[in-house]
Amino acid sequence: MKIPTDRKYLATHEWFKPEGDLLVVGISQFAADELTDITFVDLPAVGTKVQAGKAFGEIESVKATAELISAVSGAVAEINAALADAPELVNGDPFHKAWMVKIKPGDRSGLDALMDAAAYESHCAAGAH
């Protein structure tokens, strides 16, 4: 599995990629494969406040529901509107086209605790869910 090295990862399989003063957030291929076919991504409205360690949205697949957790506190600056009509993009291209939200962080300290690609790969290999 190819895991991008230009971003960091939570143990709960969200990725966080800096883009200017924003953080782009999505889920990993491992998570998408585990969830199976994704049918709906429930995202917050632009402007919604998010809290580090708390859920800001939910993903539905034919098999399971998963929460989307933020690593930082801040506000939602943008959401990926393409996912509303094409949630299957998350299965096909979770690291790029199927980004979920862009967060304007109030404080980036939550990022320090995240895993880099190598650590995240070991985490997945250990069968973590």
Next chain:
Amino acid sequence: MLQTPLHDFHVSLGAKMVDFAGWHMPVYYRGITEEHVHTRTNASLFDVSHMGRIRFDGPDVQALLQHVCTRNLKDTAVGQSKYAHVCREDGGILDDVIVSRHAGHWVMVCNASNREKILAWLHRHSAGRKTDILDQTLDTAMFAVQGPAAVSLVESRFGVPVGSLKRYWFVEGSVLGMDYCIYRSGYTGEDGVEAIVPAAAVAMILPYLVSDGGASGECRPAGLGARDTLRMEAAMPLYGHELTEDVDTLSAGQGWCVDLSVDFVGAAAMRAIKAVGLRKKLVGLELEGKRIARQGYPIVRDGAPVGTITSGTMSLTLDKSIAMGFLATEWTEPGTHVSIDLGRKEAPARVVPLPFYRRAK
């Protein structure tokens, strides 16, 4: 973890494997949606070898099976199968099974997760009866071919006339010393068959069904994921979801497989439950929106809990969020509006008749 005789086949096709009831099983090969749709439009091969297969011999077999099964087995003909529940004295469901009458013996197919429990239960109730109980699960393989093309496919590839079989009847035979048994049954809401063959023979049979790695043929492999979404559309109950030890067969909406005129373990309790009237019923629900009701989510009405979800998914055939659940009897009329508690949100839902999907005959 246990492996079925088809394990290497799954792995060679790159299936996503999971632990299911102690077995290493494929959840999907190409994707649940594609496998689901292919089953509804063509035919799919499912490995169901994880399910328990128990053989019964001896003069008292029918008496034993009638003692533990909810169904009246008296008129079961040779070549006929019957779906039934095995229940505790209080009516709680221990398992749902299919029993089949052969010329000189019977076979029971039970759920993988309940095999040890059911074997223990059978041994306990066979005390004093002349029966031999043999667990054949590891010596045999079982697969299903399901879909509108399934029956003609099995007939043309194997030359066995299954098209003339009625549903829940079976045909058995032997080819090159290999015993097979083919049942007109399944768990998808489509026409099709389920077959039991020797474990050592199944690898030889597969190329007749699935060609080209299964990616482009008429019959393609499908995993447990599609099996679950297919059975949900057809409103077929699943042990551990709609059926548990905490519910009796009548309340689980499966009264059609109960004959209270015969005596079986749990019959007295069910007669009492029937006399008082059912306090809850299994219903179908359609949710507004795209959220999905999962097992255990509360069903609420005017802010008060009135039931619990047992299964839910996005119906790939209907493109609707569907669920089944137990609901207090007073709210079970189709059209009744309820809400599903999703945790941070609620989704409006209404009661609908089951099944969600019925195939064109």
